[in-house]
Amino acid sequence: MNQIIEFWxxxxxxxxxxxxxxxxxxxxxxxxxxxQKLRSLAQKANITWLVTGIPERVLKEAEKILGSKKYKKYKKMLDEWR
Incomplete structure (x- = not known):
């Protein structure tokens, strides 16, 4: 989880x-x-994400930014960090 927070x-x-x-x-x-687009999402981050995880709506927006292939790799990376 610390790696996720570090990245964001x-x-x-x-x-x-x-x-x-x-x-x-x-x-x-x-x-x-x-x-730069992910940065705009990170600016909306909330301390509660430490407990609840990154909200699904934010992950969906990240998928739009990265495209399906890159997003799957990104999501796998996040899942491994948990």
Whole structure:
């Protein structure tokens, strides 16, 4: 779970290039545009997500941003971190 939070916090605090490098370490090849769109989702994050997990509506929005193939890889990464 800490890795999930770390990734989402990174979207708010790191540059696009730093996030892109971090994502690659986890096997995710994100574009700058995808990172910027995910950042806007991360800005809506709530502390309750630590307990409840990322809301389904946010995950659906992430799927729209990433596309089905990348989203499945992203979701698998999140599930492994839990």
């Amino acid at each position: 916090e990174s979207l708010l605090s790191k540059s696009d290039i730093e996030i892109r490098k971090m994502a690659k370490q986890y096997g995710m090849d994100l574009t700058i545009e995808e990172i």
